Each structure stands twice: as C-alpha cells, then as structure tokens.
Amino acid sequence: MAKYLLLKHYRGAPSPVNDVPMEKWTPEEISAHIAYMNDFAARLEESGEFVSGDALAPEGSWVRFDGEGRPPVTDGPFPETKDLIAGWMIIDVESHERAVELAGELSAAPGAGGRPIHEWLELRPFLHMPPTVTE
Template sequence: MAKYLLLKHYRGAPAAVNDVPMEKWTPEEISAHVQYMEDFAARLEGTGEFVDGQALSPEGLWVRYDGEGRPPVTDGPFPETKDLIAGWMVIDVDSQERAVELAGELSAAPGAGGQPIHEWLEVRPFLGAPPTITE
C-alpha cells in the first residue's frame, strides 16, 4: 500500500470543461458537489483506502523563516486568486494506477447544472523512507 495526496485546486477562472466558477453555482449545486465528495470518501472508507481529507477555507497566511525571531507573516492567498488549493484527500492504495483511477472519479464531481466539472486533481505520492544499505 502507498499513500497519495489528491490535491483539489479551485480555479476562479474557467479551467475545467464545466467552466462556471463556483461562486456562480446555486446552493443546490454546491450541496450536490459536497455530497458527491462525502459519498466518495465514505465508499473509500469502506474499502480501507480513505485516510483523511479536508476542504480548506480560502483565507490563509504566508509565513517564512527569516532568521530574526518572529517569522514575517503576509495575508494570502486571497479568494480572488485564479488558483487556490480548495482541499485535499489522502488515500492509501495498492498502486499509482489505482490512485489515478480514484482521482479521475473525484474529478467527475458535479458542478453547475449537475454536470461533471472535470477538474484537474494533483496526484502526489508521499515520500517513502530512503533506501537502506545492508551489507
């Protein structure tokens, strides 16, 4: 088994096949989208492939170490950005092929008009332990 991060990007500018920005969806369309995601996670819990997942607020901060006490903090990212990390899901699957298969299903979450949004999801394997040398 290997863990993968499915990183869900929200693009305010049209980037998916169903290119209606989320801020223009009806409350029912948003509810249907969220329900799809919850049902997807529940199904993966049943197969033992779901580890964790969260939606993220569009508000955030940038922080970096500057070597001088308290790190500088800058507001952002801002909701009007064209690309925002909207959430993530961690899965534990047998292969990269299975991770890609599940990401494809998650990309079909409904959007405006109930049509699949065909959004791009970033699929990233967790870094494994470095190889050990035994002699």
Template sequence: MAKYLLLKHYRGAPAPANCDAPIDQWTPAEISAHIKYMEDFGAKLVATGEFVEHQALAPEGTFVRYDGEGRPPVTDGPFPETKDLIAGWTVIDVDSYERALELAAELSAAPGPNGEPIHEWLELRPFLTAPPTITE
C-alpha cells in the same frame, strides 16, 4: 499499500478548471450536489478500505516565512504566487499507483453547475517513505 495525497486545486480560483461560474455563484443545490459527491466518494473509499482522511479548506490563507530577524513576514495568500485555490485534500491508501490515478480521475469528475463534471485539477502526491536501510 501506498499512501497518496489527492490535493484539490481549483485553477483560476475561485472557479474550477472547466467551470465558467465561480463557486460563490453556484446555486445552493449545485453546492449541495458537489458536497454529496465528495461525501459519497469518501464513503466508497471507506467501504474499500482505501480511505485515510479528507478535509476541505477555507479559501482564506496566509503565507508566513521566517525573515531571519524574528519577525515573520506575512502576505495575503494563497493568491500572490498562484491563481489556484487549494480547496482540500483526500488521503488514500491503495495497492498501486494506477489505482491512485483511477481514484483521482473519479474525484476530478465532481459535479458543478448544472450537474456537469468540473474536471478539477488534482495533484497526486505519494507520501515520502523511509529511506532504505543499508545493512552489512
């Protein structure tokens, strides 16, 4: 088994990839359908034993970096360096990279306006594993 992070990006925030309507313009029913899809996806992963965790993120964010003088510079974020909104994540534990790709593609089809798949961008990242140990 290998753990992967499915990081949800809404490109060109606040609207997802192939969606003309910003999320704040979706109807309550469209938002509910999107959330239901995410809940059902999580339940499916629980049933298959592939679920680790998932969490949505608020759109507000701040970048903080030590400046060498004891004052962390703070900038508005996450927008200065990217037009993507990182909306949340799901952590899965699967048998293969191919299975991780399959689940990422399924999650990318979450519904948006008019129930159409939004084809959202997902970043698929393996968890770093311990480096190999050399024994002599």
C-alpha cells in the same frame, strides 16, 4: 500499499469544460458537489483506502523564518486568485493505477447544472525514505 495526496485546486477562471465558476453555483449545486465528495470518501473508508481529507478556507497567511526569531506574516493567498488550493484527500491504495482511477472518479464531481466539472486534481505520492540500519 502506497499513500497518495489528491490535491484539489479551485480555478476561479472558467475552463472549456467547467464554464461556470463555483462562486456562481446555486446552493443546491454546491450541496450536490459536497455530497458527491463525502459519498466518495465514505466508500473509500469502507474499502480501507481512505486515510483523511478536508476542505480549506479560502483565506490564509504566508509565514517564513526571518532569522530574527519573529517570522513575518503576509496576508494571502486571496480567494480572487485564479488557482487556490481548495482541499485535499489522502488515500492508501495498492497501486499508482488505482490512485489514478480514484482521482479520475473524484474529478467527475458535479458542478453547475449537475454536470461533471472534470476538475484537474494534483496526484502526489508520499515520499518514503529507505529504512535506516543502525547497528
């Protein structure tokens, strides 16, 4: 088994496939989108392939070490950005091919008018370090 991160990016700018930005979806369209993702996760829980997942709020902060003991904090990212990380899901699957299959299925979540949004998902395998031998 191998763990993968499915990273959902919200792109505020319309695309040729998804021509209606999410902020213009009706409450029913948003509910249908969320229900699709919840049903997807529930099915993967049943198959043992779901590890965890969650949606992220659009507001956040940037924080970094400043060398002085008090990290500076900057507002952002901001929701008006063209590309915002909207959420994530961790899956644990038998193969990269299965991870791609599931990412493609999640990409078909409905959007405006109930049409699949054909969302690009970032698919990233977890980094596994080789075992350390200590004797």
